[in-house]
Amino acid sequence: MSTNRPFVLSIAGFDPSAGAGVLADIKTFEQHRVYGFAINTGNTIQTESDFFEMQWTALDFVLRSIEVLFQKYPVKAVKIGIVPSLDYLKSIVFSIKKLSPKTKIVWDTVLRSTTEFDFLTIENQNDLIAVLNEIELITPNYYEILKLDSKEKSVELIAEKLSKNCSILLKGGHHPTEVGTDYLHTPNQSFRLSPKNTEIYPKHGSGCVLSAAITANLALEQELLTACKNGKNYTENFLLSNPSQLGHHYV
Numbered sequence: 001m002s003t004n005r006p007f008v009l010s011i012a013g014f015d016p017s018a019g020a021g022v023l024a025d026i027k028t029f030e031q032h033r034v035y036g037f038a039i040n041t042g043n044t045i046q047t048e049s050d051f052f053e054m055q056w057t058a059l060d061f062v063l064r065s066i067e068v069l070f071q072k073y074p075v076k077a078v079k080i081g082i083v084p085s086l087d088y089l090k091s092i093v094f095s096i097k098k099l100s101p102k103t104k105i106v107w108d109t110v111l112r113s114t115t116e117f118d119f120l121t122i123e124n125q126n127d128l129i130a131v132l133n134e135i136e137l138i139t140p141n142y143y144e145i146l147k148l149d150s151k152e153k154s155v156e157l158i159a160e161k162l163s164k165n166c167s168i169l170l171k172g173g174h175h176p177t178e179v180g181t182d183y184l185h186t187p188n189q190s191f192r193l194s195p196k197n198t199e200i201y202p203k204h205g206s207g208c209v210l211s212a213a214i215t216a217n218l219a220l221e222q223e224l225l226t227a228c229k230n231g232k233n234y235t236e237n238f239l240l241s242n243p244s245q246l247g248h249h250y251v
Contacts, residue, residue, distance in 0.1 A: 005033055005034050005035040006034050006035070006076040006077070006219040006220060007034070007035050007037065007073045007074060007075045007076060007219075008029055008034045008036050008037070008075065008076060008077045008078070008079070008215055008216055008219045009036070009038070009039065009066075009069065009075050009077075009078045009079070010022045010025035010026065010029070010036060010037070010038045010039070010078075010081065010212060010215075011038075011039045011041060011062065011066070011078060011079070011080045011081065011092060012025060012040075012041055012079065012080065012081025012082060012108075012208070013041050013042045013043070013044055013054070013081055013082040014040045014042070014043050015044055015046060015205065016046065016047075017046060017047050017048045017204065017246065018246075019048045019203070019204035019205035019245065019246050019247070020081075020204055020207075020208045021044070021081060021082070021208060022038035022039075022040060022081075024205045024208045024209055024212065025038065025079055025081070025208060025209075025212040025215075026038055027249045028208075028209050028212035028213050028216065028234070028249065029212060029215075029216050031234075031249050032213060032216035032217065032220070032234075033220075034216045034219050034220065036216075037069055037073070037075070039062055039065045039066060039069075040057055040062075041056065041057050041062060041081065041082055041083055041084075041088075042054050042055055042056040042057050042082065042084070043055045043057075048204035048205075048244075048245040048246050049204070054082075056084045059088050059091055059092075062092065063092070063095050066095050066096060066099070067095070067099065070096070070099040070100055071099075074100075075100060075103055076103060076104065076218075076219040077103065077104045077105070077106065077136075077215045077216070077218045077219040078104070078105045078106070078215070079105075079107075079108060079211050079212050079214075079215040080092060080093070080105065080106070080107045080108065081108050081208060081211075086124060086127050086128060086131070087127070089107070090127055090130065090131050093105060093107075093131050093134050093135065094134065097134050104136040104215075104219070105134065105135045105136055106135070106136060106137045106138075106139065106214055106215045106218070107135050107137070107138045107139070107211075108138075108139050108207055108208060108210075108211035109139060109140040109144045109145075109148065110144075110207070111140075111143075111144045111147050125149070128148065129165055132162060132165035132166040133165050133166065135166045136166065136167065136224070137166065137167045137214065137218075137228075138162075138166060138167075138168055138169070139168075139169045139171060139207065139210060139211045140168065140170060140171065141170075141171040141172075141207065142155055142170070142171075142172075142175060145158050145159060145162075145168070145170060146158065148162060149161070149162070155170070159183070159185045160185065163186060163187055163190075164187055165187075167184065167185065167186045167187070167224060168184070168185040169182055169183075169184050169185075169214070169228055170182060170183045170184075170185065171207065172193075179198060180194075180195035180198045180200070181193065181194055181195060182228070182232060184224070184225060184228050186224065191225055193229060193232055195232075195236060197236055197240065200236065200239035200240055201239055201240065201241075201242065201243050201244070201245075202239070202245065203238060203239050203245055203246070203247040204245040204246060204247075205247075206235055206238065206239060206247070209234070209235050209238050209247070209249075210231050210232065210234075210235040213230070213231035213234045213235060214227050214228055214231035216231075217230050217231055237250060
């Protein structure tokens, strides 16, 4: 058992290109000097530029995997990625909190791929709120947050409303006027996180890397704003690492 690194867990999909999903999360965890576990929510057939198919993992298998890990290891933080349904997500979140109430959870709200492959539709707002009440942070972009509340068309109003239940890092990669500027909305206040460099190369899986970096920072006992700022800096370096869509991770 590791004695000098906190344990963190990624519950996400398997991307064979290793740009996104659990493989990208584990790379990020290692660079942050936390010990990363991974549970696979589904296998994909994809490259960094094309998504073809998804084969989901049975929920019972995922829940049993969570139970086994939590019974042996003190997992300090969990990052959740793609899931097939809100009920699936709810079962995972409630299982974690039952096993370890103090474990912090970050949900990277992957509702569709960049190639327009839909993963999850929010149909029950009450269930969504119940889940958010158990989560430390969600990390939607400007397209994803609109899908979290189909009745509201204003990104700002959705963020203001949902941040009463959990903190929201609204990613600025698709910001209509301030590309790269993120906004952290907490239950009490909001913060503007400006990019250090906007001349970056787009990367497959950058959202996964950001949420994994924040998860690692929370496990290292950084407070939320600091964890988000440091995660953003790490992700910007990842985006600048080379011109291709598959980025390099550096210490």
